[in-house]
Amino acid sequence: MKNWKLPLIIVGVVVAVVLLCVFGVQSVPNRAISLEESVYTAESDIKVQEKRRVDLVYNLADCVKQYDRHESETLTGLADGMSEGNSVEDVNTVIAAVTYAYPELKSNENYKQLMNELSITENMLAQYRENYNKSVTAYNRYVKKFPARIFLDWTGYEVLKFQRLDYQAPVDAPQDLFGE
Secondary structure, eight states, X not given: OGGGHHHHHHHHHHHHHHXXXXXXXXXXXXHHHHHHHHHHHHHHHHHHHHXXXXXXXXXXXXXXXXXXXXXXXXXXXXHHHHHHHXXXXXXXXXXXXXXXXXXXXXXXXXXXXXXXXXXXXXXXXXXXXXHHHHHHHHHHHHHHSHHHXXXXXXXXXXXXXXXXXXXXXXXXXXXXXXXX
């Protein structure tokens, strides 16, 4: 009866070693897939923020146009009212009409809010780009390391090439936009 325990222990150890090897080898591509997905997520985050930036720029431009149009109409109305008779009552009538037509002037506040949102978006873009570069670095470092690259080849995992983003300000960036 004592002879059956030793072969059973040997078989158990061999099975355990084989299972550890299989799980160890399979964990390498699983980790690579996880790192690859984090790169894709970081890339998607950048695209979401770039879309947000475009939307904000169009809204900001529209807001500025509307605010400028309103300001121009207001000043034209005041100038016309003053030039017609230079009467204080006429000017008051024009101001009252403008105030009635535009009871709350919020375009300027909208402009400030959109500028703030644009600034926040640019900061978030910079942060997401940095996160993307860190994800690419972690992925590239992992798939190039010694045991990982061998096990990735064995398991048929196709190693993808990701490039770090370089977002340096261009030398020919626009300057003096308002000609002052």
